[in-house]
Each structure stands twice: as structure tokens, then as C-alpha cells.
Amino acid sequence: MKLKKLLYLALLTAVSLILFLVENQIPPPIPVPGVKLGLGNVIVVCVLFLYGRREALAVLLVKVVLSALLTGQLSALAYSLAGGLLSLGIMCLLKCVLTPKQLWVGSVVGAMFHNLGQLGAAVVISRTPQLFGYLPVLLLSGMVTGLFTGLAAQAVVSRLHPGR
Numbered sequence: 001m002k003l004k005k006l007l008y009l010a011l012l013t014a015v016s017l018i019l020f021l022v023e024n025q026i027p028p029p030i031p032v033p034g035v036k037l038g039l040g041n042v043i044v045v046c047v048l049f050l051y052g053r054r055e056a057l058a059v060l061l062v063k064v065v066l067s068a069l070l071t072g073q074l075s076a077l078a079y080s081l082a083g084g085l086l087s088l089g090i091m092c093l094l095k096c097v098l099t100p101k102q103l104w105v106g107s108v109v110g111a112m113f114h115n116l117g118q119l120g121a122a123v124v125i126s127r128t129p130q131l132f133g134y135l136p137v138l139l140l141s142g143m144v145t146g147l148f149t150g151l152a153a154q155a156v157v158s159r160l161h162p163g164r
Contacts, residue, residue: 016043086117107150
């Protein structure tokens with residue numbers, strides 16, 4: 001049973017990475033730096049709600065590291081890790097109070113915290129606190145993209161486990 005679970009998680013990690021790479025080839029929906037749909041995060045949200053916290057963390061970490069290596073954007077690693085870990089942390093807390101039909105809510109809040117984590121990393125690395133002026137734009141984009149990825153994740157989870 002453990003091997004089967006590991007196989008599923010490896011497959012889901014690969015799907016997450018492929019979605020990230022495909023999205024990387026699509027022009028941004030709006031010309032604002034840092035605004036992306038976050039298609040690869042759909043899988044991380046699914047893993048959190050289907051398997052659990054540790055498994056979602058493993059998928060997130062592998063996806064972030066491999067994404068940076070495959071795209072050659074190693075400098076983005078710190079931003080992706082900060083955003084991803086903060087996002088996953090808040091979604092883990094919310095998972096305790098959300099029903100399976102409210103999965104999308106966790107994704108919206110998670111996306112907002114993802115942007116907050118990335119912005120926080122940018123401020124620390126660049127030593128430019130003025131970047132926080134960009135926060136309203138990132139929070140709004142996080143709500144919109146988080147809703148999209150959350151609804152997609154909720155559809156996948158309900159399809160894979162109709163009782164959820």
C-alpha cells in the first residue's frame with residue numbers, strides 16, 4: 001500500500017510540474033510582474049485534501065526545486081519556497097475547519113498568503129520595504145487566481161473521491 005501511495009504522489013508531482021511548465025509558456029493574463037494562475041498549485045491543494053499535510057509538503061518542495069532547476073531560475077527558488085510554504089501552512093490550518101465543499105476557500109486564502117510570502121521574501125532579499133506598496137495588487141490577484149485553482153482542485157478532488 002505504501003508503494004502505491006508513493007507512486008500516486010510521484011505521478012501527481014509530475015503532473016504539477018508539467019502544469020507549471022505549460023503555464024510558463026503562456027503569456028501572463030495581465031502584464032503585472034508576479035501575477036500567474038498557479039496551475040501547478042492545483043495539484044498541491046488536491047494532495048493536501050486527498051492525502052495530508054506531509055504529502056502536500058513533499059509534492060510542493062519537489063515541484064519548487066525541480067521547477068527552478070528546469071527553468072534555470074534558481075534565483076526564484078527563495079521566492080517560490082517562501083510563498084509556497086506560507087500558503088501551505090495557512091491551508092493546513094484552514095483544512096481543519098473547512099468542509100470538503102469549501103476547499104476553494106482554502107485555495108483563495110492560500111493564494112493570497114503565497115503572494116504575501118513571495119513579497120516578503122522580495123523585501124528581505126532586496127531590502128526594499130517600499131515593495132509592500134504592491135501588496136493590494138498581489139492580494140487581489142491572489143483572490144482571483146486562488147478562486148480559479150481552488151475550484152479546479154475541488155472538481156478534481158470530488159471527481160477522484162465522490163464522497164468528498
